[in-house]
Amino acid sequence: MPTEILMPALSPTMEHGKLAKWTVKEGDSVTSGDVIAEIETDKATMEVEAVDEGVIGKIVVPEGTENVVVNKVIAVLLVDGESMEGWSEGATPSAATEKEVVSPSAPSAETVPAQPASAPKLEIASDPDIPAGTKMVSTTVREALRDAMAEEMRKDEDVFVMGEEVAEYQGAYKVTQGLLDEFGKKRVVDTPITEHGFAGIGVGAALAGLKPIVEFMTFNFAMQAIDQIINSAAKTLYMSGGQMGAPIVFRGPNGAAARVGAQHSQCYAAWYSHIPGLKVVAPYTAADAKGLLKSAIRDPNPVIFLENEIVYGQSFDVPDMDDFTLPIGKARIHRQGSDVTLVSFGIGVRYAHDAAEELAQQGISAEVIDLRSLRPLDMDTVIASVQKTNRCITIEEGFPQSGVGAEISARLMSDAFDYLDAPVLRITGKDVPMPYAANLEKLALPNVGEIIEAVKAVTYK
Amino acid sequence: MVKKAKPAAKRATRSKKANANIVDYDKEQELHAYHEMLLIRRFEEKAGQLYGMGHIGGFCHLYIGQEAVVTGIQAVMTEGDQVITSYRDHGHMLACGMEPSRVMAELTGRQGGYSKGKGGSMHMFSKEKHFYGGHGIVGAQVPLGTGLAFHNKYKENGNVSVAYFGDGASNQGQVYESFNMAELWELPVIYVIENNRYAMGTAVTRSSALTDFSKRGSSFNIPGMKVDGMDVRAVHAAGIEAMEHCRSGKGPIILEMETYRYRGHSMSDPAKYRSKDEVQKMRSESDPIEQVRQRLVGKEWASEDELKAIDKQIREVVGDAADFSLKDPEPAPSELYTDVYIEA
Incomplete structure (x- = not known):
């Protein structure tokens, strides 16, 4: 044979x-x-x-x-x-x-990846921040992030990128591809594998006035650096009575990739969104990635910019504008609906979108909100939607306890209680470290079926 | 920021450096050092007193005994050079020229404090004086100070960053992460290790495998010098060499200051881990201020009366600072929510 x-x-x-x-x-x-x-x-x-x-x-x-x-x-x-x-x-x-x-390592069709294998074509409700009639260019999230950095580096000499493999290797996930050629070694700095140290050096440089973009190969490694991110970057402005801030961006992939096990799969959205002094952004589309990263680099505050490895290669329409920025702290309605509000961010928007498609076929109209930023959290947009639908489901890959969904649920309870016709339900990653086995990983992550089930529970269908 | 390769043989010899020779101070230098160190001493005594009276809360770490270190280093700094240190920071701030009344008002948590009362003893900053804090996590100021040096090299401004930390912080991992990058990228940073022999209550011999802290950079080819941190002239002389090293583009350098703190680690530390005799011996034989005083008197550069007059004048400054810190109002409740973010 x-x-x-x-x-x-x-x-x-x-x-x-x-x-x-x-x-x-x-x-x-x-x-x-x-x-x-x-x-x-x-x-x-x-x-x-x-x-x-x-x-x-x-x-x-x-x-x-x-x-x-x-x-x-x-x-x-x-x-x-x-x-x-x-x-x-x-x-x-x-x-x-x-x-x-x-899936790369899946032995049969029954165990295809937990994530939808190919990116769905999204019909994104038009963004009020993009002028009508703007020409759109299909761009991957990876390219959008790179373009955002390159544009800001061209504009401002004080912006530089540092991290592991960002320069000569062109980025572990190729997000910094081409930056070394254009900007040179001074501004695209390969670091040793030393997250705590280079995060601190980045913060020190920012306190003195530079605008570092610190790339973590994944946010899982940023736990080594979290003291510098929180105690030094987030708190110094307050501790100094407003004298000294850190205009720094910490960015990199966050959450689960595929089959990389417990130590490389955690979502840190809830962790960082807990901290006053930080801004936290988690875009899904390439346009949001670009517009929000440019805003993050310009922001005088420390910004945590959570990306997702699985969507790096996904293409979306990005407006062809000279200087396209989006405001941090503004959610966007991805899809209009009237029966239930699905709130998510990052790759969770993909699950929400797929669930909404399937629900539509069953006659249930779901509104999908992409939070885009987790701090500031745009509760106005969520509440306005819930006032219309009277029901809310949150979707995230992070752990359930004290998660982003828990926060939204609490805020709806206090600020929109009278509009709720059903309890807010949370679809989250399961309360376990991420398993390696393909079938278990699939079970540990949120899925479309769970969202549909939750929607039916709150709409009494 | 990648440096050019250097011959290995040359670099191998760099980790050991001869100690700087003490250069005698002239009258003006002695009087200046006396004044600066006495200001710190009297300020800290007053802070201790106010703490005891309940006017200062939380943690309060006094610098008494270590005054020669900041005074000697400050003497070699030029405009734009930055200072960053730990939570034992009052002396560093006064040496940087920050106002005693505003430092004291921060200790008492008042609106006129450097951080509007929101930082406290451990967290004060002055952009104007290039003082970058005031950090409460042991060792965290070392990468930050290295980052200040990264800024200097990036901007090619010729400035040097001075990062102070103690023998305790010298065992933190992030210190060595910083050493590695500082030497790799030839960053202009002076690491001043204030070895006061105790990391809180743990003697260096119980916490450190290598107690010669001047050698702590040897794995990274960072040269180090051991300095008598009780003699302001020795500190000054070492500072000159270190500054020359950094300003000539040779990268970081380590100065181990052999010093001593007379008081406990913080106000709530009874210091049972060392004998009263040990403290007394240091006070009577090595006190940095007394050394200068004796030289001033011995060389007849100042009479006892003149020195008393200096002391009186400093006591007045410190007394005024204390008065201000008690009369100044607490921050307005509306300050609770300010300074969390800068408006984008």
Whole structure:
């Protein structure tokens, strides 16, 4: 039986990639370790090595093919005088069909990732902060973040980026791609792996007047630095009677990626939103990522900017404007509705959106609010919606106790009690450390089914 | 900010540095040092008194005994150089030229204090005097001070940041994270380790595997000097060398100040971990102010009467500061919600 060479997954969140180049041709002999192909994702170009000794029997996917899904057969290797006779694509059970998008490490279709595998096309209710008729350009969240930083760095010499792998490596998630070339080593600073130290250096530089953007490879690592973020960055303005503030942005991916286990999957939205002196932003769309990051860099206060690895590669329309900024602290209605209000932020908006689509088919009209900022928290927008729908469900990936949903629930209780026809329900990550097993991870994260169930409970349907 | 490579052999020799030679002070320098140190001493005595009377609350860490350190270093600083330190910060603020009355009013939690009464003993700042606090988390000021130096290098302003911390903070991990980056990026920062022998109640020999703090930068090739922190002239001389080192672009340097605090760690510390004799011996044999006084009298640069007059004048300044700090009103209740954010 010939050996099938499958499209490999190069990162925990990779779903497909481009087969950029074959470095072997049919009939070539290879031994394990030989480079046979190059694969490109939106993050990186990687080499594929042969894992067995043999002869390349057939190249199934020609070079230059885009969007080759992970686990698809890309070539066939003949070992010990085997022939191609009798082999046909799809004959073996492990091969994924082209239409099926399979999680990198998921063994079968039953365990596809907990997150919706491909980004849904969102119909975003128009943002009042974007002038009508503005030309839109499809942009990934990753590019939007990079563009925001580059634009602000061009405008202001005091803005610089520091963090692990931000410069020569071009960013662990390629968010800082190209910045080193344009701005040089002085302003795009690779740090050692030393979060507590470089967060403190960033705050010190900010107290003296610079405007650092500190990238954490993930906010999970920022726990090493949280003393400097809270005790030094957030509190100094108050402790100094208003003399000294820290105009600094701490940014990076937050929350679960895919199958990265308990120590790399936590959502810190609730933690930071607890702290007076910090602003906390958690955008979902690329337009919000760009407009809010530019505002965060200009903000004279410390801003926690929570991104999400899974949406980095997702494209959205971004307004083509010379200087597009969005106000921090303003929620946006993603979708109008009348029966129930779904409140979320970050990747949670995706769950809320998918649930709203499905509910619409069942005759239930859900309004979806993207908070965008968690501090200041735009309760006015939430309350105005609840006054209309009289019901509210919150959705977040973080833990349930003392979470963002708990806060919204408490504020609705005190400020909109008379408008509620049902208790506020929270859909959250489960009250457990994030498990690794694909099925358990799926159970630990919020899902669309839970949202629909909660909506039906509060609408008595 | 990446530095050019240096020959390894040259760098290997850098971690040990000869101690600076003490240079004798002239009359003017001696009188200045006497005045500066006595101001700190009298201020702290008054603060201790006000604490005992209940006018100062919370934590209050006095600097008595360590006055020569800030006085000697301040003498080598130029406009724009920054200072950052821990919560034992009153002496540093007075040395920076901050007003005694506003420091005292912060201690009593009044609106005229440097932080409008919102910071307290441990948290005072003065942008004008380049004093960056006043930090309550042991060791946290070290990365911050390194960040001030990062700013100086970024802006190419020629200034140097002085980050003070104690023998206790010297065991915090973030100190070494800072050392690494400071040397890697050749940041102009002087790390002044005030070794007063006790991290709260734990003697350095019980807390530190290496008690020669001047060597604490050796893993990073940061040179260090051991300095008699009770002799203001020694501190001054070491400060000159350290400033030259930083201003010439050679990166950070460590000055270990061997000093002593006479009082407890804070006002609520009875200091049972050391003998009365030990404290008394330091007071009678090494007191930084007494050393200057003896030289002034011995060289007939000042008479006892003249020195008493200086003391009287300082007592008046401190007395006025205390009066102000008790008469000044508490911050208005509306101040509770100000200074949380700067309006964007």
